Amino acid sequence: MELTKKQNELYRCFLVEKPKILVAAGAKRAGKTHIFILSFLTHIAQFEGQGLSFIIGGATQASIKRNVLDEMELLLGKELKLSKSNAIEVFGNKVYCFDGANADSWKKARGFTAAGALLNEGTALHDSFVKEVISRCSYNGSRILIDTNPENPVHRVKTDYIDKDGQRLANGRLNIKAFHFSLFDNTFLDPEYVESIVASTPSGMFMDRDIHGLWVSAEGVIYKDFNQSIHFITSVEAETVNFTKYYAGVDWGYEHHGSIVVIGEDDKENAYLLEEHAKQHEEIDYWVDVAKRIKERYGNIFFYCDSARPEHVKRFKRERLKAVNGRKEIVAGIEEVGRSFKRNELFIVEDNVSRFKEEIYMYVWNETTGLPVKQWDDVMDALRYAIYTHNYRKIISGRR
Template sequence: MQLEKILNKHFTKKQQQVLDQFINNDKWDLMINYGAVRSGKTVADNYCFILSLLRVRKIADKDHVKDPLYILAGTSRKNIYNNVLNPLFNDFNLIPEQDSIGNLHLFGVTIVLAYTGTIAGLRGIRGSSAYGAYINEASLANEGVFSEIRDRCSEGEGRIICDTNPDVPTHWLKTNYIDKDSPLIISNHFVLDDNTFLSKRYIESKKATTPKGMFYDRSVLGLWVTGEGVVYQDFDQNTMLVDEIPDNLNYYCGVDWGYAKGHENVITVFGDDPETDITYLTGIFNSTGKFIDYWVDIAHKIQEEHGRNINFWCDSARPEYVNYFQENTINARNADKSVMDGVEYCAQRIKTNKFKVLRSCAKPFLDDIYQYVWDPIKGVPKKEHDNVMDSFRYAVYNQHKKYENQVLENIYL
């Protein structure tokens, strides 16, 4: 009872849950505490950081290792100081010693700093073997850096703790780690109400003054939701992803030319169900650094599966590529690239539940659609995360425009 009073005085129930997992569960090697702003997750991680260093020192003693390494990571040195080192001093009166090369020392453990914003942040840990890591603001980390830090934690138990605010629902940290059903990964979801040390007035004010939608869902409820200003805001992967598609679909494709990183080439394959008028996205071929002959081979494979006469609605910005497709017996057509008309048509099909995505090919589509947003100044979609989206628009808008125009012509003849 006395211990419970002490814990309740210093930690919220949610923080106590995290500490219990840290101390009494030896099965995990990655703990992710995520959720709302000011919900207490970083405090829990900071305390786990201290416990980690004490634990590492004990394990190193058993291994007869004089100078064990531990990685402390964040987007920048300033963020590491503000979020981790400053609270260490204010809350625990702990000041790590710093050596001549910038490493920190506490409890007989050498703490190596790593900066996760870019791949260059790996310089400080290359070639090292660590006993564990604490990654602050993990969703802001470069995925390659995050993976490298995990690989470096090969000594002792090699446990990693991290905290983060939520991001888009397709973020790699969520899909590859939090959503993964593994006893080696623990994730704890924090909401604003979990921080019982905040005043009731502050919490009520925060809820009342935070705009509804993405801002409220992320900062109060701690949810991984899509951002504000998303072009296709009615797309819902919970209802629009399917595991099977009907037979006898009418197939066609969209092509967005590209080559370099950030401007990949994309061919999307769609099929319309003539009975329900539902459009299905059934395939995505996307890559960088491939020449036109590679894409001719892809198009021929699509023809072999769906018929020689399948339409390829292409970006007209590369007429030489369109011509090359045509020379290779591919039914390539210049797409009407009207952005607003095309977006409006695609958005209407999504809104009226006339669009589905085959789950097995969904990842590239989901990666783009949740980050494809309006430019608030120009009033058009930003030229970011648009490769799959452009291919989607070229195909669906032009295919339906073509046949709808044919129907109108037949009516008036």
């Protein structure tokens, strides 16, 4: 099998230096998981027919399937059937698949004796799960492989493993080795595809992390690619757009502004923020009224809502509004909105917004938490729920 230069370096280290913990950290699509699947299979093959246990950890069973098992099937040339206990049979051994995103996920690995583990997307796993899996790998010759995208530089995956790159055990054996990957390391990707990914990655933190694979903290204004001379249009201009779909985003608020935004989509999948409703100190009756009038103007459209107030979502439903919980993954949602600005696929009807004009420049990262500062975020949240939830299927299936 052909490998990239970086994958070859890593594989050589895996075979020759045999570090106990090997980390591949860096950009998305850089070829990290691919080389780890190969390494993991090489490792399991050494114990052929011994009926030992191995672990694959990922955020969810679905992400394990998507990121690891599908590609493993291609490499092995056979279908991998999960047993009732979420295990697969590989070279006469059992490989258990554990979802490790939650605070109590570590309990799944408790009591295990494993001869190796592959941990996919390390920063999406709970720290206690990562540590439990490592401590369960007590069989002689066990190896642990962790692939990860970068996050805040204070993340435990970085401070506990990557920053200890080169650490040796008392007997001289290499304990931890870390490799850095950038998108440009994956020479198997079509150059046009790489160019289009770079062109659509939001500037700042997302470019540094997703493309260059760097552990940088989030800082400054969140939507760095917003440019009013490009992204503001007038309502007169909006009248010439051929809209094919409408939907809305809802962020509940009382002391903070409550907010509903209406989005129109055209036949080229560009999105337009057509209406902004943002108000402080209004009760749910007021918002029902706003939403009903939106329904009169645009039809029976989806309202993608903040799920933090289920009673409000229920009330909308009782009022025959098509309200559903929006997807709330903050950083992923921001990345999608940022990508839409970067690609000039999201426009704002300037004369229909006021709060937006302030928030877009006041919406900033909290450098310590790596999340937005919870201020000047009300219209931003409604916009994010709308855009991210609407595009979610396309994003997950790689069509965006």
